[in-house]
Amino acid sequence: MSDRRSGLSRTRQVGRLSPVRRTSTVDLIADAIRGAIVDGDLPPGVALGEAELAFQLGVSRGPLREAMQRLCAEGLLVIPRRRGLAVRIMTADDARDIHWLRARIETELGHRFLARPVAERKEMLRYLSAEVKRMQRALKADDARELGDAYLDFHRVLAEAGGSARLERMMGTLLIETRLCTFSMYAHFEVHRDLADEHMAMLGALEDGDAELFCRLLEAHLREEVRRLVAEPTEAEDLEAGRLLAETPDVPQPLGRLDLSEGV
Amino acid sequence: MSDRRSGLSRTRQVGRLSPVRRTSTVDLIADAIRGAIVDGDLPPGVALGEAELAFQLGVSRGPLREAMQRLCAEGLLVIPRRRGLAVRIMTADDARDIHWLRARIETELGHRFLARPVAERKEMLRYLSAEVKRMQRALKADDARELGDAYLDFHRVLAEAGGSARLERMMGTLLIETRLCTFSMYAHFEVHRDLADEHMAMLGALEDGDAELFCRLLEAHLREEVRRLVAEPTEAEDLEAGRLLAETPDVPQPLGRLDLSEGV
DNA sequence: GATCATCAGATTGTCGACAAACTTACATTA
DNA sequence: TAATGTAAGTTTGTCGACAATCTGATGATC
Numbered sequence: 001m002s003d004r005r006s007g008l009s010r011t012r013q014v015g016r017l018s019p020v021r022r023t024s025t026v027d028l029i030a031d032a033i034r035g036a037i038v039d040g041d042l043p044p045g046v047a048l049g050e051a052e053l054a055f056q057l058g059v060s061r062g063p064l065r066e067a068m069q070r071l072c073a074e075g076l077l078v079i080p081r082r083r084g085l086a087v088r089i090m091t092a093d094d095a096r097d098i099h100w101l102r103a104r105i106e107t108e109l110g111h112r113f114l115a116r117p118v119a120e121r122k123e124m125l126r127y128l129s130a131e132v133k134r135m136q137r138a139l140k141a142d143d144a145r146e147l148g149d150a151y152l153d154f155h156r157v158l159a160e161a162g163g164s165a166r167l168e169r170m171m172g173t174l175l176i177e178t179r180l181c182t183f184s185m186y187a188h189f190e191v192h193r194d195l196a197d198e199h200m201a202m203l204g205a206l207e208d209g210d211a212e213l214f215c216r217l218l219e220a221h222l223r224e225e226v227r228r229l230v231a232e233p234t235e236a237e238d239l240e241a242g243r244l245l246a247e248t249p250d251v252p253q254p255l256g257r258l259d260l261s262e263g264v
Numbered sequence: 265m266s267d268r269r270s271g272l273s274r275t276r277q278v279g280r281l282s283p284v285r286r287t288s289t290v291d292l293i294a295d296a297i298r299g300a301i302v303d304g305d306l307p308p309g310v311a312l313g314e315a316e317l318a319f320q321l322g323v324s325r326g327p328l329r330e331a332m333q334r335l336c337a338e339g340l341l342v343i344p345r346r347r348g349l350a351v352r353i354m355t356a357d358d359a360r361d362i363h364w365l366r367a368r369i370e371t372e373l374g375h376r377f378l379a380r381p382v383a384e385r386k387e388m389l390r391y392l393s394a395e396v397k398r399m400q401r402a403l404k405a406d407d408a409r410e411l412g413d414a415y416l417d418f419h420r421v422l423a424e425a426g427g428s429a430r431l432e433r434m435m436g437t438l439l440i441e442t443r444l445c446t447f448s449m450y451a452h453f454e455v456h457r458d459l460a461d462e463h464m465a466m467l468g469a470l471e472d473g474d475a476e477l478f479c480r481l482l483e484a485h486l487r488e489e490v491r492r493l494v495a496e497p498t499e500a501e502d503l504e505a506g507r508l509l510a511e512t513p514d515v516p517q518p519l520g521r522l523d524l525s526e527g528v
Numbered sequence: 529g530a531t532c533a534t535c536a537g538a539t540t541g542t543c544g545a546c547a548a549a550c551t552t553a554c555a556t557t558a
Numbered sequence: 559t560a561a562t563g564t565a566a567g568t569t570t571g572t573c574g575a576c577a578a579t580c581t582g583a584t585g586a587t588c
Contacts (some may be wrong), residue, residue: 069330073337164361
């Protein structure tokens with residue numbers, strides 16, 4: 001079977017060359033849009049035209065539509081027939097669902113984390129600690145956006161600890177959806193003063209190897225997060241999926257700095 | 265805000281009309297391919313050309329490529345650069361991962377199921393019971409394919425009990441991946457004689473409202489399933505992602521009955 | 529005055545075509 | 559004989575264009 005790799009298999013392989021990561025245009029576009037969503041440059045519910053978006057990204061409509069389908073499968077975009085696309089608006093039910101799922105997944109991630117060898121754990125703890133410090137700095141600077149980014153990255157690191165690509169992907173999507181909840185409810189970044197402290201406590205539990213405490217803290221945090229989200233009733237709340245685009249302003253908004261730097 | 269729905273909001277709404285489900289071509293294609301994967305018409309790892317596939321489906325390459333991206337996001341397809349597409353080959357690690365995730369999700373589904381009102385539960389129990397009977401019939405007839413389908417449907421019904429679209433979608437993908445595991449390891453449908461009995465027991469636990477027993481039975485079943493899958497070492501096992509397509513025969517195989525009946 | 533029909537405008541869904549990239553096979557050379 | 563260089567062939571990635579469809583508004587009718 002392996003004689004197919006004729007030339008290579010008999011040649012001595014020196015060093016350890018990792019395979020080149022060649023990303024397709026569709027990947028680039030999907031990442032750009034995903035990033036724009038996370039950054040808040042594409043607010044939920046705003047109707048976007050394909051042609052306009054494709055022009056801004058510097059690609060034609062073909063690859064853009066392919067990327068749209070991928071993001072739609074992730075649940076980040078809605079594609080109403082013949083109405084372009086729009087970032088999905090999260091409802092209170094979505095918020096509950098997302099945070100409930102995250103609780104189930106992340107508590108398990110905590111267990112998986114603590115099941116790893118100490119060396120790996122130490123390295124990850126460094127990363128986690130760095131993110132907590134980032135939260136603290138952002139809090140001092142009153143930088144809601146930076147705070148939110150550090151928050152997402154903290155949980156992303158946690159997701160990596162699971163050692164399952166499938167799980168990591170799920171968490172990645174859930175985290176973006178989490179932010180979409182914020183945007184859908186508040187329409188802007190929001191500072192929570194106790195966020196850093198909560199995560200400092202979680203980090204401590206992981207350092208101490210106390211799985212149960214970690215789970216308790218995490219679930220409390222997520223519950224609190226949901227409470228904050230659904231307590232504040234906004235216009236987004238009573239939007240149903242069906243008339244998702246009804247509220248969008250007629251003037252197509254400028255998209256902010258959407259850029260696909262190296263694409264063509 | 266609601267005055268946008270001018271004509272309708274003032275008209276008396278008779279009966280309960282559910283919104284028309286207008287499926288796009290991309291949806292149709294994605295469903296067709298998904299179905300072909302589940303039916304085993306598209307075996308894992310076989311390289312497929314876009315043009316050929318598009319022709320068989322009676323569509324052009326544009327929509328097909330969009331559908332490909334969606335299925336790729338679901339983890340069912342791999343799209344190597346400039347090599348067309350192929351159904352993903354599941355490894356032993358994948359099998360473990362999938363079944364582990366299913367255990368986490370489905371035990372929770374059991375709890376959610378038992379938390380529902382009795383009336384709803386009864387109806388779902390009928391569906392579940394029907395699937396178990398289907399398994400028994402298939403077992404008598406030695407129909408591996410029918411058995412497998414009933415198995416998937418049983419767990420699909422369970423997924424619906426969760427009341428979370430997000431969770432249902434995850435489970436849907438995981439179930440297809442489960443079948444992909446079978447195809448990847450055995451390359452054909454496989455009859456397990458105790459499948460019906462195992463599910464009969466689970467059904468009984470749900471009828472009795474015994475959540476703990478249900479979870480125990482379910483986890484035992486999934487563990488057993490993994491054992492069966494990884495115990496049988498096949499050529500698919502030692503295939504790594506990188507040379508996924510290396511083994512594909514040079515003759516592009518006929519795709520079986522891939523059909524998009526109503527598409528154009 | 530409200531409802532319905534008609535029409536123009538704009539946008540999407542789909543297709544066909546071209547060029548670039550990759551694979552495979554063959555010839556050449558050490 | 560094995561490895562390298564070259565070339566042809568095939569397939570993808572991308573783009574531009576056309577037609578079908580939907581939206582929104584205007585005008586006619588009861």
